[in-house]
Amino acid sequence: MKVCTQVERQRSEALACPNRGRCPLTFLCGARLDDDKYLLPSFTDVEVGEMVWTDLAARPRVLVVRSGLFVSKVYGNDDVMIPMSLYGQGVVIGIPDVYVPYGASDFYFLTALVPTRLCALDAGFVKDLMARLTIDEAQQLNGCLTLNCNTGMYGQALxxxxxxxxxxxxxxxxxxxxxxxxxxxxxxxxxxxxxxxxxxxxxxxxxxxxxxxxxxxxxxxxxxxxxxxxxxxxxxxxxxxxxxxxxxxxxxxxxxxx
Incomplete structure (x- = not known):
């Protein structure tokens, strides 16, 4: 298969994704970067009990929960693990790392509660596309991203x-x-x-x-x-x-x- 044909097929699949209505990065996924590049996801399957984070790759990634469920955990006093949040479909992980260098930590964990599939997007490409947003678009995007993450944390606190x-x-x-x-x-x-x-x-x-x-x-x-x-x-x-x-x-x- 020619490279251009494969890219077009992947882009068509991204634009037809049944989860687009529930993904805050809908407007970026499949978007054109330049004449021959598009922001396209790769898929990562995570089994029950496995951990994942954005720094587990040579080049930083932005991860979107496509299906399944994660629980975020943090170590408290006396090495007691504390549940911080539920991350389900549509939660985006790694946006802060696009702008601030992230140092791997052993204090925070994301663990799959059920078999989970992630969409992995190149963080550099995401940053380039986000830089093209208007102020209103950037504010709306930040609101959508924050809503899903804060909902999970607020629910856990309740x-x-x-x-x-x-x-x-x-x-x-x-x-x-x-x-x-x-x-x-x-x-x-x-x-x-x-x-x-x-x-x-x-x-x-x-x-x-x-x-x-x-x-x-x-x-x-x-x-x-x-x-x-x-x-x-x-x-x-x-x-x-x-x-x-x-x-x-x-x-x-x-x-x-x-």
């Missing part, structure tokens, strides 16, 4: 703020469902381990097991191995929680014109 283990566990389940429901093909099953729920909820693993069994007896969820299905009564009972209504970027609901 989960940990609950006093009872029941609300903490339910909060995690609803947040996971909200993130995964944006993805094509999601059928309502959370393919996560109870250890992951315990980590995000800030409670012990036996406590999570006990609370999940209670939810099953009350007809609020179905439970299996790495399988939690949320049933309508759960949403009816806990739909009032703030974290169930947090917004994520969606081009179809905005007035952004790019």
């Amino acid at each position: 989960t940990l703020a609950h006093r009872r283990a029941r609300e903490k566990v339910v909060s995690v389940l609803l947040r996971l469902s909200n993130q995964l429901s944006r993805q094509i093909g999601f059928e309502g099953v959370l393919p996560v381990a109870q250890e992951d729920i315990a980590f995000l909820a800030g409670v012990e693993r036996p406590t999570v097991s006990r609370e999940l069994k209670k939810l099953v007896r009350e007809g609020l969820i179905d439970l299996g191995y790495r399988h939690v299905r949320l049933l309508p009564p759960l949403h009816e009972a806990y739909g009032h929680l703030i974290e169930t209504r947090l917004r994520l970027y969606d081009l179809r609901d905005s007035d952004v014109s790019w």
